[in-house]
Amino acid sequence: MTAISDEQNQNKPMRIGVLAYRMDFYTNKRLIIGKLPEAEYVPVCDWFSFQRRLALKINQVVGKPLINTFNLNNQFEDFDLNRVDVLHFSNGVSYGRTPWVSSFETILPRFSHLVTRHQGKEKPQLRMDDLTRRGLEALAGKACLRILAWSQASARMERDLLADFPSEFSQAILDKMQVLHPPQEPLVEAVEARDYRNEPLRFMLVGAAFFRKGGREILQTFEKLVRQEGLPLRLTIVSALRLEPYAAHETEADVAWAKQKLSENVDWIEYYPQLPNAEVLELLKQADVGLLPSYADTYGLSVLEAQACGKPVITTDIRALPEINPEIAGWLIKVPKNELGEALYITPEDRAELSRAIQAGLETIVRGIVADPEQIAIKGAAALARIRQEHDPQAYAETLRQIYQSALK
Structure with missing residues (x-):
């Protein structure tokens, strides 16, 4: 690629290449496409891709x-x-x-034999095979301008991964790493407190992967609190x-169990298999509290959307969630985790313990919200403030x- 003069830079929009088959992917739209209005x-x-x-x-x-197409998704030539x-x-x-940048959720290079390394109590011993070496050489090479970790949790996982490989790769790659949280526009101007004395509290879960997002524990917890304890709760689920x-x-x-529970509780559950994002955001604005008591999430973009609507969120304390959902702005459920912040879910026993922790934490938090609903507006205002400050x-x-302009020099 030839150097581009300053005059050309002024007359031509910067051309940013994005994988064609991923142009419509949600994460690409959220993090890459259209972020610079002057760029093409x-x-x-x-x-x-072929x-x-x-x-x-x-x-x-x-x-x-x-x-298996996993590794084909994450390489480019x-x-x-x-x-x-x-x-x-x-x-x-x-x-x-060609100069390039990569935003990443977990690790780079994202190959199938590396990406599960952070799961479980013990980390497997890694070996330097040809594919891994090629990926590391690409990351350490001159064409790679920057690698952008979504969160401190992602950066921590990358540092931990690279510690297993020679410093000739690791230091060059780490020098290019930068944490850059996803952007999020505020979706309301301010948080308005409402009177809960004669109104039920409205909670909302959004996520196609219902069970991974804690859907089972939500249904079990809310059914108990509504049916057995008579708490004034309403639940909206988009999944x-x-x-x-x-x-x-x-x-x-x-x-089948989840569908039965949803059909048995239509008097207090509003369920949608899917909705356009604009309609999801309108429902979030009508809710009081967001829900993401997740088993596993690389980040939690739905948390940002809820916070941008001025809604505090209940999440587990895994991966990036403590970064984007601090206690001042929401509620964290403490769950069993490994040293990298990943919940323990590999064995049936792990999953049973994780499920119990999520349900117990959810029950305690929801009861506390019912007892003191004024905290919803306080935490919601803090959530909206952090969106403005940290996701501008x-x-x-x-x-x-x-970063892009450094490619033109």
């Missing part, structure tokens, strides 16, 4: 996941054919010479009840602008 966001294709598309077609034809100034990936690494072979390890029987879209854009 260009869909780009590469060799790994392999991924072919693998998905083969899997579709044979009717089973014959070819376009042989420098895309005419862009800089590439910006979500969790990816590039092997070309596809999606099955995932991860964290909660739910089954079709669990989904203009400050986020300026950070990206400076």
Whole structure:
């Protein structure tokens, strides 16, 4: 790629390459696309995108996941054919010479044999295979401008991963690492306290992965508090009840159980399988408290959206959640975790203990809110204030602008 003169920079918009098949991905829209109004966001294709598309077609034809596409998602090689100034990936690494940036939730390089390392009580011994070496060389190389950790928790995991590899890679990569929390526009001007004396308290959960987000524990807790204790509670759930072979390890029987509970409690539960994001935000504005008592979450973007509506949130204390949901702005449920902040959920015994901790914490917190509902507005105002202070879209854009412009020098 040839150097671009100052005059060209002034006359032409900066061209930022984004993987074509990910242009509509929610995280890319939240973190990358359109963040700089003066830039042009260009869909780009590469060799790994082609392999991924072919693998998905083969899997579709044979009717089973014959070819694993995980590692294909997180590598990029376009042989420098895309005419862009800089590439910006979500969790990816590039092997070309075009300058690039990667925002990451957990670790980089994000390969299947590395990404589960942080799960469980004991960390597995890592080995330097050819794929890992290539990923580390790309990250340490000149073309990689910066790696942007979503949170301090992500940065901690990256440092822990790199400690297992030679310093020739680790220090060069760590020198490029920066924590940059996702941006979030405030969605209300101010928090208005309301009179709860004759109104039920309204709680809301948003998330397709219902069981991983603590949906089972929410239903069990709220059913107990409403049916047995008569507490004035209402619950709104927006979830596809999606099955995932991860964290909660739910089954079709669990989904059937959840559907039955939802149908049995329509007098106090409002349920939507899915809604456009704009409608979700309107429901959040009508709620009092958000819910994310999650087994596993890399960040918790729904927490930011609730806080931007002036709503405090109840979460577990895993990964980035204590960073974005401090006690002044919400409530934290303490759960069993490892040294990297990941909840323990690998064995059935781990999951049972985790479930008990979530349900017990949720019961205690909700009872406390019912006893003292004035704290909702106090914490909600603090939540909205932290959105303005720590997730300012203009400050986020300026950070990206400076990183991108370094590619033009």
